[in-house]
Amino acid sequence: MATEAHGEAGAAVGMPQLDFSTWPNQIFWLLVTLVVIYLVLSKIALPRIGAVLADRKSTITNDLAAAEELKQKAVEAEKAYNDALANARTEAAKIIAAAKAEIQKDLDAATAKADAEIAAKTAESEKSIAAIRDGAAAAVAEVARDTAAELVTALGGAADAKSVSAAVTARLKG
Amino acid sequence: MEGELALMGKYIGAGLAAIGLGGAGIGVGNIAGNFLAGALRNPSAAPSQTANLFVGIAFAEALGIFSFLIALLLMFAV
Amino acid sequence: MATEEGSGLQIHPMDQFVVKPLFGDGPIQWYTPTNVTLWMGIAVLAVIALLVLSTRRRAIVPSRGQSVAELFYGFVHKMVEDVAGHEGVKFFPYVMTLFMFVFLSNMLGLIPMSFTTTSHIAVTVVLAMLVFLTVTLVGLYRKGLGFLAMFWVTSAPLALRPVLAVIEVVSYFVRPVSHSVRLGGNLLAGHAVIKVFAGFAGAMGLASVVPIAAIVAMYGLEVLVAAVQAYVFTILTCVYLRDAVGEAHH
Numbered sequence: 334m335a336t337e338a339h340g341e342a343g344a345a346v347g348m349p350q351l352d353f354s355t356w357p358n359q360i361f362w363l364l365v366t367l368v369v370i371y372l373v374l375s376k377i378a379l380p381r382i383g384a385v386l387a388d389r390k391s392t393i394t395n396d397l398a399a400a401e402e403l404k405q406k407a408v409e410a411e412k413a414y415n416d417a418l419a420n421a422r423t424e425a426a427k428i429i430a431a432a433k434a435e436i437q438k439d440l441d442a443a444t445a446k447a448d449a450e451i452a453a454k455t456a457e458s459e460k461s462i463a464a465i466r467d468g469a470a471a472a473v474a475e476v477a478r479d480t481a482a483e484l485v486t487a488l489g490g491a492a493d494a495k496s497v498s499a500a501v502t503a504r505l506k507g
Numbered sequence: 508m509e510g511e512l513a514l515m516g517k518y519i520g521a522g523l524a525a526i527g528l529g530g531a532g533i534g535v536g537n538i539a540g541n542f543l544a545g546a547l548r549n550p551s552a553a554p555s556q557t558a559n560l561f562v563g564i565a566f567a568e569a570l571g572i573f574s575f576l577i578a579l580l581l582m583f584a585v
Numbered sequence: 586m587a588t589e590e591g592s593g594l595q596i597h598p599m600d601q602f603v604v605k606p607l608f609g610d611g612p613i614q615w616y617t618p619t620n621v622t623l624w625m626g627i628a629v630l631a632v633i634a635l636l637v638l639s640t641r642r643r644a645i646v647p648s649r650g651q652s653v654a655e656l657f658y659g660f661v662h663k664m665v666e667d668v669a670g671h672e673g674v675k676f677f678p679y680v681m682t683l684f685m686f687v688f689l690s691n692m693l694g695l696i697p698m699s700f701t702t703t704s705h706i707a708v709t710v711v712l713a714m715l716v717f718l719t720v721t722l723v724g725l726y727r728k729g730l731g732f733l734a735m736f737w738v739t740s741a742p743l744a745l746r747p748v749l750a751v752i753e754v755v756s757y758f759v760r761p762v763s764h765s766v767r768l769g770g771n772l773l774a775g776h777a778v779i780k781v782f783a784g785f786a787g788a789m790g791l792a793s794v795v796p797i798a799a800i801v802a803m804y805g806l807e808v809l810v811a812a813v814q815a816y817v818f819t820i821l822t823c824v825y826l827r828d829a830v831g832e833a834h835h
Binding site: 572575 | 599664667668763766767770771773774777813816817820821824
C-alpha cells in the first residue's frame with residue numbers, strides 16, 4: 334500500500350525515522366558521541382572553565398577588598414588631615430587671642446598715657462586762655478574808658494574821669 | 508479501486524490529525540499570554556518564572572507534536 | 586535542497602532524513618560510518634572548538650570565544666542548580682553533555698544540505714531513555730522505596746490517591762516518550778516544512794519569491810526552535826532529576 338503512495342517518485346522511502354534497520358547504527362554512533370563529549374567535558378572543559386570562573390571571582394573579590402582597604406585608608410587620611418587642620422585652627426586662634434590681648438594692653442597703656450598728657454595739656458591751655466581772657470577784658474575796659482573820655486571831650490563835655498570810668502564799668506558789666 | 512480508497516482515507520486522516528496542532532497552538536498561546544499578563548502585573552517576579560513558562564509550553568506543544576506525528580505516520584508510513 | 590526537476594510538484598520532504606553510508610552503497614551495519622557518524626563527529630568537533638580550544642588561554646579577562654564558553658557553562662550550571670537543586674550539581678557534566686549535543690546538533694542541522702541527527706526518533710529516544718533510566722536508578726538508589734512515594738500524592742484526599750497514583754505512574758512512564766518525541770518531532774516538522782516550501786519555490790517560477798520569503802521566515806523560527814528545544818530538553822532533564830535527588834516532590 335505504501336508503494337502506491339509514493340511509488341511514482343521512486344526515491345521516497347516513507348519516514349526514514351521509522352526505518353528500523355538504521356537504528357542500531359544511529360544508536361551506536363550516538364553512544365560513541367555522547368561518551369566522547371562527556372569525557373571531553375568532564376575531564377577538560379568543565380574543570381577548566383570552572384577554575385577560570387573561580388579565579389576570576391577570587392581576583393574580583395581580592396580587588397574589591399583592596400579597594401575597600403584603600404578607601405578605608407583614604408578616609409583615615411582625610412580624618413587625620415581634618416584633625417590637623419582643626420588643631421592648627423585652635424592654635425592659631427589661641428595665638429591670635431594672646432597677641433590681641435598684648436596689643437590691647439599696650440594700647441590701653443598708651444591710651445591712658447596719652448589721655449593723661451592730653452588732660453595736662455588741656456588744663457595748661459585752659460589756664461593760659463583764662464589769663465589771656467582776663468588780660469583782654471582788662472585791656473578792653475581800659476580802651477573803652479579812654480575812648481569814652483575822648484568821646485566826651487570831643488562832644489564838648491568836661492570829662493570827669495571818675496564818672497566816665499564808672500559808666501564804662503557799668504556798661505561793660507551789662 | 509480499493510487501494511485508491513485507502514489512499515484517500517490516509518490523506519483525509521492525516522489532515523484530520525493535523526487539526527490537533529491547532530489545539531497545541533491554542534494551548535501555547537494561552538500559556539504565553541497568561542505569562543505575559545502575569546509578568547506585566549508583577550514584572551519583578553517574571554524572570555524567575557521563565558523556566559516554568561518554557562516547561563509549560565513544552566508540555567503543551569508535545570501533545571500537538573503527537574498529532575503531527577500521527578499525520579506523518581499516515582502520510583508516509585502506513 | 587529544492588527539488589528542481591520542474592516536472593510538477595514532486596516534493597520529498599523526508600529525503601533529507603535518509604541515513605546513508607558515507608562510503609559506497611552497501612547495507613547499513615551497526616558499525617557502518619554513515620552521515621549520522623559524520624554530523625555527530627562534527628558536533629563533537631564543535632564542542633571541542635567551543636569549550637576546549639576557546640578556553641585554552643584561561644584568561645581572567647576572557648576573549649570572545651572564552652566568553653561564549655563561559656556563557657554556556659554559566660547558563661547550564663545555573664539551570665541545574667536552580668531546577669534540580671544543590672544535590673543535582675553532581676549531574677552537571679551529564680546535563681551539560683546532553684545540552685551541548687542537542688543544541689549543536691540542532692544548530693548544525695540548520696546548515697543547508699546538512700543532516701539533523703536530533704530529528705531522528707532513534708537518537709532522541711536514546712537520549713530520553715538515558716535520562717529516564719538515570720532518574721529512575723538514581724532515585725531508587727538514593728531514596729530506596731521512598732522514591733515510589735512520589736506516586737502517592739499525600740496532599741490529595743485519601744479516596745483520590747489511588748486514582749492519582751495510577752495517573753502519576755502512567756505519566757511517569759510517558760515521560761521518555763514525550764521527552765523524545767517533542768525534540769524529534771519539532772525538528773522533523775520544521776525541516777519538513779522548509780523542504781515543502783523549497784519544493785514550491787522550485788515549481789513556481791517567478792512567483793517563487795513568496796515561498797522563498799516564507800522559507801526565510803521559517804528559517805528564523807527554526808533557529809529559535811532549535812535553541813528553545815535544546816533548552817526545553819535540558820530543563821526537563823533537570824526537572825526529572827529533581828525527583829530523583831531533590832528533598833521533596835513538588
